Amino acid sequence: MRVLASAPAKIILFGEHSVVYGKPAIAAAIDLRTYVWAEFNNKGAIKIEAKDIKVPGLTVSFSEDEIYFESDYGKAAEVLSYVRQAIELVREEADKNGNGVTVSITSQIPVGAGLGSSAAVAVATIGAVSRLLGLELSNEEIAKLGHKVELLVQGASSGIDPTVSAIGGFLHYEKGKFEHLPFMELPIVVGYTGSSGSTKELVAMVRKTYEEMPEVIDPILVSMGKIVDKAREVLLSELDDEVRFVQLGRLMNINHGLLDALGVSTKKLSELVYAARTAGALGVKITGAGGGGCMYALAPGKQSEVATAITIAGGTPMITKISDEGLRIEEVLP
Numbered sequence: 062m063r064v065l066a067s068a069p070a071k072i073i074l075f076g077e078h079s080v081v082y083g084k085p086a087i088a089a090a091i092d093l094r095t096y097v098w099a100e101f102n103n104k105g106a107i108k109i110e111a112k113d114i115k116v117p118g119l120t121v122s123f124s125e126d127e128i129y130f131e132s133d134y135g136k137a138a139e140v141l142s143y144v145r146q147a148i149e150l151v152r153e154e155a156d157k158n159g160n161g162v163t164v165s166i167t168s169q170i171p172v173g174a175g176l177g178s179s180a181a182v183a184v185a186t187i188g189a190v191s192r193l194l195g196l197e198l199s200n201e202e203i204a205k206l207g208h209k210v211e212l213l214v215q216g217a218s219s220g221i222d223p224t225v226s227a228i229g230g231f232l233h234y235e236k237g238k239f240e241h242l243p244f245m246e247l248p249i250v251v252g253y254t255g256s257s258g259s260t261k262e263l264v265a266m267v268r269k270t271y272e273e274m275p276e277v278i279d280p281i282l283v284s285m286g287k288i289v290d291k292a293r294e295v296l297l298s299e300l301d302d303e304v305r306f307v308q309l310g311r312l313m314n315i316n317h318g319l320l321d322a323l324g325v326s327t328k329k330l331s332e333l334v335y336a337a338r339t340a341g342a343l344g345v346k347i348t349g350a351g352g353g354g355c356m357y358a359l360a361p362g363k364q365s366e367v368a369t370a371i372t373i374a375g376g377t378p379m380i381t382k383i384s385d386e387g388l389r390i391e392e393v394l395p
């Protein structure tokens with residue numbers, strides 16, 4: 062039997078990092094997906110074919126009749142930790158720890174770009190392997206397992222990424238609970254810096270700053286939560302789109318400034334943010350953990366100008382659509 066599952070990337074519209082401290086956030090699935098095939102193997106082992114992952118550093122030694130490949134196994138093992146944890150959790154859930162499972166992964170989502178590649182790969186792996194092992198899990202149950210994977214690997218996770226990837230659409234999220242927001246076609250442009258930030262490291266850095274000066278950082282997190290409350294009001298209001306876009310744009314710019322204050326922006330991200338604003342975007346902010354990765358711009362009627370400005374500033378623009386679809390079982394072959 063072989064099962065193919067897929068799960069979408071996401072952008073966090075408002076509230077990244079503060080959502081880790083129990084404040085609300087708003088996020089949406091976008092139409093970039095990770096695909097995972099799962100099947101049994103007869104070795105009782107976990108085998109992972111991650112076709113998009115490049116492990117930095119490779120030492121090759123040649124002798125008379127043999128070639129040795131050495132890479133930084135520590136990095137290789139670490140880079141597959143989300144997938145491995147996902148498989149182990151599902152085998153435990155199904156009480157089938159001894160079953161050999163092989164997964165093969167291909168993905169459209171840039172890694173470490175703030176688009177939730179970790180959550181998408183965890184959710185798609187859980188979806189495919191649970192179906193293979195005969196577990197009938199709801200997308201909400203899969204979201205919870207995806208959250209457990211991120212907690213085990215990152216040490217801290219709000220759960221918003223696996224929830225949006227499993228459920229799809231436009232979600233308001235707070236302390237593990239989500240609410241579907243009415244679907245709204247947002248004219249956005251995502252800009253990728255080309256460098257990746259590690260969510261684990263960035264979340265840890267914010268935590269360290271918070272512990273050193275809670276009286277300074279806490280008001281920033283509270284303000285980020287209030288921005289989400291305002292944004293939710295705007296999204297639920299009956300105002301016409303152009304008024305709502307202007308209000309959302311202002312909230313995005315303020316949210317970006319607060320993320321910059323937390324130290325998660327970079328020179329490149331700021332260059333792309335200001336290039337997009339100068340090209341006419343109503344609002345532009347980091348999306349995801351930061352430290353590289355992506356920003357996104359709200360640019361009604363200006364998407365191509367903003368995309369061009371991002372390119373000129375050295376970024377890679379992606380004009381993506383918000384996607385209603387979360388985890389999908391694509392195929393089950395005998």
Ligand SMILES: Nc1ncnc2c1ncn2[C@@H]1O[C@H](COP(=O)(O)OP(=O)(O)O)[C@@H](O)[C@H]1O
Nearest residue numbers: 111140168172173174175176177178179259260
């Ligand atoms: N296609 C993939 N195959 C295997 N693992 C992946 C894949 N995409 C992402 N990952 C895992 O997720 C990690 C990146 O997650 P993270 O640092 O949270 O960044 P983001 O979620 O913003 O992309 C990678 O280091 C790797 O462990």
Ligand SMILES: C[C@@](O)(CCOP(=O)(O)O)CC(=O)O
Nearest residue numbers: 078175177218219260349350
């Ligand atoms: C920084 C954070 O708020 C979002 C992380 O998003 P990503 O891994 O960069 O896609 C962490 C979390 O919510 O678990």
Ligand SMILES: [Mg+2]
Nearest residue numbers: 177179180260
């Ligand atoms: Mg992540």
